[in-house]
Amino acid sequence: MANNSLTNILSHTEDSSLATPGINRAMVLFLFITAVGLGLGASGFIVGHETIYNNTREVPWGLLIAIYAFWAITSTGLCIYAAISHLFGGTKMAIFSNRMVWMSIVCIMGAFATIGVEIASPHRMIIYNILSPNPTSNIWWMGTLYGTAVGCLILEFFGIIKGFSKLALFLGTFGAIAEVLANSCLGGVFATLPSRPYWFGGQLPIYFLTAAFLSGAAATILINYVAYKIRGTEMSAPVVSGIKSAGKAMTLVLVLYSVATFWRLIMFFVGGEELGRVGAESLISGPLSKTFWIAEICIGLLVPMVLIVISRLKNVAVMAIAGFFILVGQFFARYHLVSAGLLVPVSLGWDDAPTYLDYFPSLIEWAVIGGSIGLVCFGFLVGERVFGKVFTQKEHH
């Protein structure tokens, strides 16, 4: 009975045009990458996290927290645009908003998978987050709100499939609010630590929210471009129009984000605490400077600006490339934010402490990154294959 019901649902949602050997092979490949990457990360529970990750007492967080923040922020962005589209109906992005809801779920799963192998005792988190909550903890609020959000989004997606539009609208709105608050708490995790002057301050939660709007728009364009590319079909005029809307949002937020990045760094050089200035210098001229200037600033901000000008917000392929570069830049931005706050020793000046502590991610940390990317790509293909008709249903109406 249940099988019949599931088959019945799938027959209305799946896109059989993607049941090709090429897509199958890609799905197996991504699943394999996911299993290897996350499996290597999970091996830490047996051999000890200290043997596989390069984090230390002084640098307790690193690459995995960065990729967690990256996926969580991207998920928030996708969710916000989808909710705005659903809620206000008239926006042109509404045409592919179902795909954005699905990818928001997939991205948050990427975040959960990463943090799941980063935290030393995640089983205790499940128990004591409920039994022993700390309402002053940003981490507690962030976990609780992201958990609530993903629950709402999954139910919203179910509502979309079953045609319960009012339920979907309510849950989507509630889920988006939870995502925005969770994103704000993620910023708060860093922003409320006076011991790390590079992070401390009220700007960071807003900065994270701006990053969500930027990553969300970039991901929307890239995901839709690839979705049509793998089918070998042309985008219809309304879809292109939706992409152009996303392109406008991406351009606007790219400018805002660039301005915020500029002032955020400048502030450290006009006064304030020495450790904050040293942290900012790690990006400008210190150990993180190469990837900061090349990956975060050039690839992540300047090149996309040039590409957007070239595309004139009309060429979807060029906009998709710009979106891809923005996402690459955003990943490095998260890595730089985490690292610059921790690489400066709190006891600078004592024990012959170097100006910057030594941290370079281990191969297994990079493998976990690969695993999370594999998971998101696999989730994308599963969505296109199993729910392809749901993603394009608004085109046909």
Add this chain to the structure above:
Amino acid sequence: MDIKQLEKETNEGVESLPSAERRKFMKMGLTVTGVFLGGTVLSLTSISTASGGNVDSVIPVEGQYPYPIHYGMVMIQNHCIGCEKCMEACVKTNNVPVGHDAWRTKIQERLTTIQGEEIQEFRPILCNHCNRPPCVRVCPTVATYKDPETGIVVMDKKKCIGCKTCMAACPYNARYYNHSQHAIDKCNFCIDTRLKEGEKETACAAVCPADVRVFGDIKDTNTKIYKLLHKPDNKIWVLRPECGALPNVFYMNA
């Protein structure tokens, strides 16, 4: 009044000054002194009701001790010779593992040049058991908290999820991940290994040959730590006061 005319007058002296004028002058002097003194006293009085919050001093004032026994430590920094006996005693008493950056207390050192002479300077550090501890605020599962009886920041290790946010939040690098216990570990002023057994001092304070570490109840006026903290000549400071954590480990030179 014509000053030139006044200069020509003979000084009448104070003998002929009426008593009323004398009293008036005295009153004015007392008023000026009183206003000055009153202002000075007011400036020493904290207007903050925060536990230990005091804009003028790092030392908590009366009425700002929120715990029945309020443990703290004074480090007489220039007495430290860097013998590291405190570190050894701590490791032995509290089963601190070897390696993996594990320590509960440590001696930091640096070279300082004073009047052209280069001298080795030592600084003992440990958990500051802050009155407003950032580690306690950030912990999602209340795995670390202020002991309500003593104000000591302690761990409930079974609740620790290993997110390491407390390590990032600590201004003093006082926390480490204990891999064998699968939880964060830190100095707890030997609460479970010595204080509960009736000992009056932590292992590090008891073993120190130079009496660098003075441990005790900073609320009790009879303790050595109270007297050190409140002796007017002693210049007391804390580490990273800008973090606003209100630490209970104080530093001075003797």
